[in-house]
Amino acid sequence: MNQPIRGYTLTQWVGSGGMGEVYQAYHTATQRTVAIKLLSRMEQAERFRNEAAVQASLRHPHIALVYEFFVENGLSCLVLEYIEGPTIEQYIRKNGPFPEETAWKLLAQIASALEYLHSRDIVHRDLKAGNIKIARPGKAKLLDFGLARAATSPKLTHEGHLIGTASSMAPEQFSGRSSSASDCWALGVLLYEMLTGQPPFGGNTQSETGRRIQKGDYLAPHKLNPRLSKASERLIDRLLTVSPDRRMTARQVLEALHHPALLNAPDWMGPVRKWWDRVKP
Incomplete structure (x- = not known):
């Protein structure tokens, strides 16, 4: 997927989660590298929105940050802090x-x-x-x-x-x-x-x-x-x-x-x- 999504250019596939694919991405305007989770199973849309709502309310040094959640052309996107390193x-x-x-x-x-x-x-x-x-x-x-x-x-x-x-x-x-x-x-x-x-x-x-x-x-x-x-x-x-x-x-x-x-x-x-x-x- 080479087309930017709301200013985010996907640069590298990171992995698959329970509900979607995760990519490394770069936002030109803010010069920020992020992780973007794209919903791949539409029947999980409500759970995906719940994930965004729960995690966006959290601020803790050992919990990954949520920057934003949006829907673009029917595609649900969760923008997260990108963390370099292994699980x-x-x-x-x-x-x-x-x-x-x-x-x-x-x-x-x-x-x-x-x-x-x-x-x-x-x-x-x-x-x-x-x-x-x-x-x-x-x-x-x-x-x-x-x-x-x-x-x-x-x-x-x-x-x-x-x-x-x-x-x-x-x-x-x-x-x-x-x-x-x-x-x-x-x-x-x-x-x-x-x-x-x-x-x-x-x-x-x-x-x-x-x-x-x-x-x-x-x-x-x-x-x-x-x-x-x-x-x-x-x-x-x-x-x-x-x-x-x-x-x-x-x-x-x-x-x-x-x-x-x-x-x-x-x-x-x-x-x-x-x-x-x-x-x-």
Whole structure:
């Protein structure tokens, strides 16, 4: 597509999202390089407008900015901050696990973004390694609010319909429910992947992955990374807790990252609860 769209010249294809194609673009008048998301599925137009409305209201150093949203010749366009750098998923695929110190730094940045969202009654609902870019120098940026839900968002999902990426979904999302606690489960999945290079809930089929998630059945991360600290293991354990009411919040994660001694307090009932989650029918 060589024809400029409202002053934006598309310069490079970046990738595909759940609802459209993403391009790098340049605006001659402002001399700004941006990312433009073009809606490719017209049946998703209402969700696309909701993404624009939710993300445009946000200002946080670890959330990608929205500059504008418009419809040009029937084409819905979302203009976003362009972020140079790989996603966390791309980094892991190329380099393997992150050093623990780096993983904690990135986790703190994303937890800060989640705490900001949750304080505004916004749930991201699709937090995953592929939706977080690492800008230079080591600054995480949360992307893709296509599934985000704010208190003021219209109801766009039928009751019981699954929303999210299966491997990062919390147990309750398989029943069509989601909350800020669901984002925190996904934060635990993200930390596990950053520290081991592997997703915690593998499976040959989506139903097998779902069964393991709903049981909280994952391989202890130190078996994949023997150098892992006890603090990281406990943090993962307290995020990948089946009951959303017992899961750490984004604010608690931030507190634990700043004061790791908080993770040293023994959780005597934790192993019992984990065992019950795995054996209960």
